[in-house]
Structures are given as C-alpha cells and as structure tokens.
Amino acid sequence: MYGSRGAAAVLGAALLIAGCSSSGNGGDEDGGRGAKITQQPRGTDPFWVNPDGNAARQVAGYEKDGKKDDAEQIRKIAEQPTGEWIGPENPEQEAQGFTEAAEKSDRTALLVLYNIPHRDCGQYSQGGAADGNAYRAWIDGVAKGIGDRSAMVVLEPDAILHLVNGCTPDEFHEERYDLLKGAIAKLKSLKNTKVYLDAGNTGWGHPDQIFQPLQWAGIDRADGFALNVSNFYSTQDSIAYGKRLSAKVGNKHFVIDTSRNGNGPYTGGNPDERWCNPPGRALGEAPTTRTADPLVDAYLWVKRPGESDGTCKGGPKAGQWWPAYALKLAKASR
Numbered sequence: 628m629y630g631s632r633g634a635a636a637v638l639g640a641a642l643l644i645a646g647c648s649s650s651g652n653g654g655d656e657d658g659g660r661g662a663k664i665t666q667q668p669r670g671t672d673p674f675w676v677n678p679d680g681n682a683a684r685q686v687a688g689y690e691k692d693g694k695k696d697d698a699e700q701i702r703k704i705a706e707q708p709t710g711e712w713i714g715p716e717n718p719e720q721e722a723q724g725f726t727e728a729a730e731k732s733d734r735t736a737l738l739v740l741y742n743i744p745h746r747d748c749g750q751y752s753q754g755g756a757a758d759g760n761a762y763r764a765w766i767d768g769v770a771k772g773i774g775d776r777s778a779m780v781v782l783e784p785d786a787i788l789h790l791v792n793g794c795t796p797d798e799f800h801e802e803r804y805d806l807l808k809g810a811i812a813k814l815k816s817l818k819n820t821k822v823y824l825d826a827g828n829t830g831w832g833h834p835d836q837i838f839q840p841l842q843w844a845g846i847d848r849a850d851g852f853a854l855n856v857s858n859f860y861s862t863q864d865s866i867a868y869g870k871r872l873s874a875k876v877g878n879k880h881f882v883i884d885t886s887r888n889g890n891g892p893y894t895g896g897n898p899d900e901r902w903c904n905p906p907g908r909a910l911g912e913a914p915t916t917r918t919a920d921p922l923v924d925a926y927l928w929v930k931r932p933g934e935s936d937g938t939c940k941g942g943p944k945a946g947q948w949w950p951a952y953a954l955k956l957a958k959a960s961r
C-alpha cells in the first residue's frame with residue numbers, strides 16, 4: 628500500500644568508515660558530506676540525522692551546481708532525522724552501523740522494519756522475507772546489530788492493516804501474528820530499544836476493527852503503536868484517532884509520521900491511489916518528542932520525504948529518491 632521502503636543504505640558496518648554513506652542518486656560524488664549537515668538539538672529532537680542520506684547528497688549536488696535556493700529547500704529535509712529502513716540482506720550490519728553512528732552523535736537511531744513475508748499484497752512494495760524462518764533470522768540479525776545501543780523501531784508498516792482489510796490471504800494470518808509477536812519479544816529483550824507496532828491511519832477504518840488484531844500481535848509487549856506511516860493525514864486527526872485506539876489497547880502510547888502531512892491528505896484522482904505520490908503535499912511538523920498530547924511519544928519522519936511511493940504519477944520505483952517531488956514537498960512546507 629504505502630510503497631515506502633527506501634533503498635537501504637550501504638552496509639551499516641561501513642557507515643562510520645564512509646561518513647555514514649547512503650545509497651541514492653542526485654548528489655555529488657562525495658555523497659552528502661559537503662552539505663555540512665548537523666544534528667538537531669537533543670532536547671527537542673533526540674533522533675539521529677544521517678549526514679549522508681539522499682537529501683544531504685542532493686543538497687551537496689545543488690550547491691555544487693550553483694542552485695543555492697534549491698539546496699536550501701532540500702536542506703529542510705536533509706537536516707531532520709528520518710527512518711532508516713533496514714534492508715533484507717544485511718540486517719545485522721545495517722542495524723549496527725546506524726546505531727553506532729547515532730551513539731557517536733549521542734542520539735537515538737530511528738529504524739523501520741519492513742520485511743514481513745507476503746508484504747504489501749503484491750503492490751508497489753511487494754516482497755519481504757521468503758518465509759517465517761527467514762523472517763525470524765532477519766529479526767535476530769537486527770536485534771544483534773542494535774545490541775545495547777539506543778533505538779526506536781517502527782515495526783512492519785501495513786502488516787496488521789492488511790490482515791484486517793482482507794488484502795493478505797487468510798492462510799497467512801496465523802503465521803503473521805506469530806512473527807510480529809516474536810519480533811516484539813525479541814526487540815524488547817534489548818536494553819535500550821523501543822518498539823511501536825504499525826496500526827494504520829485515520830483514513831482507513833475504525834479503531835474497533837484493528838484493536839484486537841493489535842492485541843493478537845503482541846501490542847501489550849510493545850511500547851505502543853505507530854500511525855500515519857507514509858501517509859498524509861493531519862496530525863490533529865491522527866491524535867484523535869490514536870487516542871480512541873489507545874483506550875482499547877491498554878492506554879498504549881503512540882507515535883505519528885508527520886513527514887508529509889503538512890497539507891493533509893490528497894482528495895483528487897483515483898481513491899485507491901491517493902496515497903501514492905500525491906501532488907500538492909507538504910512537509911509536516913519536524914520530528915520531536917515535544918508533542919501536543921501526553922499519549923503521543925513523538926512526531927517522526929518515518930517515511931523519508933522525497934523518496935517515491937511507487938511507479939505512479941510519474942514516479943520512480945518505490946523507495947527511490949525523486950528530487951523533483953522532494954523539492955515540491957519542501958517548497959510547500961510552512
């Protein structure tokens with residue numbers, strides 16, 4: 628549905644050596660290091676900013692080409708912490724690299740795990756682990772890579788929602804609940820890791836439809852749930868939805884993806900693809916733990932602004948950096 632898994636950064640273990648190098652295009656040959664990306668103040672935003680992500684590379688590229696105004700627009704993205712989506716091949720190395728880099732900056736790494744078998748119901752971000760055992764091994768790798776370092780994990784965007792809306796076939800439901808429950812237990816066995824299980828968004832349905840599936844997936848062991856991942860619903864609406872859902876799952880706290888919700892959801896075009904690279908959107912509230920409600924632990928940029936949702940509306944494949952779209956998001960932000 629979301630088409631949100633960005634191209635993973637180069638092997639995490641190499642991050643510290645390579646200046647936190649990230650995959651992508653549109654930047655200069657030296658990556659984003661020339662862009663002089665800095666961390667946000669820890670008191671309001673304790674999450675790690677990757678100084679060599681796709682947006683940072685784009686800033687460096689624009690500056691090299693003399694496009695100062697465009698560079699400053701993209702800097703709005705480059706200097707905010709965004710989710711690092713762990714790839715399928717080297718979970719331990721990537722998780723280790725990101726958390727080590729974050730620790731070196733006295734920050735918390737924001738990691739997104741998106742590798743559940745039968746992922747995305749055959750849509751733009753289809754794929755995932757080959758089977759349950761492969762997924763368990765992958766989670767073990769992530770956990771080993773994180774170790775005792777500080778991390779916040781958003782677990783499996785869409786995984787619960789696609790069980791509830793019938794997108795994922797019935798024969799996979801029992802295994803998915805077991806995998807999610809096991810992933811939460813494994814990650815929560817770590818010393819400094821918080822886990823938020825994805826719970827969809829305010830536009831898809833009602834909390835009554837999803838609270839039991841969240842319980843079956845082990846929400847009681849998690850720190851809370853995540854809302855609006857890779858979507859565009861307003862922060863105000865997400866808070867209202869989250870509070871209703873929280874009341875049904877033991878008053879769990881939640882986090883909200885505000886990366887692209889500055890102008891709210893898109894209401895034109897095909898209703899089934901309003902989430903996919905919609906025009907006229909804007910960056911939302913900057914990531915912070917200082918939120919408008921005590922139940923909301925953080926506003927996060929889980930989706931990396933400027934990376935495509937999929938091959939719709941002229942976009943590249945899901946997760947690829949799209950400079951033109953990134954520039955529009957930045958220019959439209961307030």
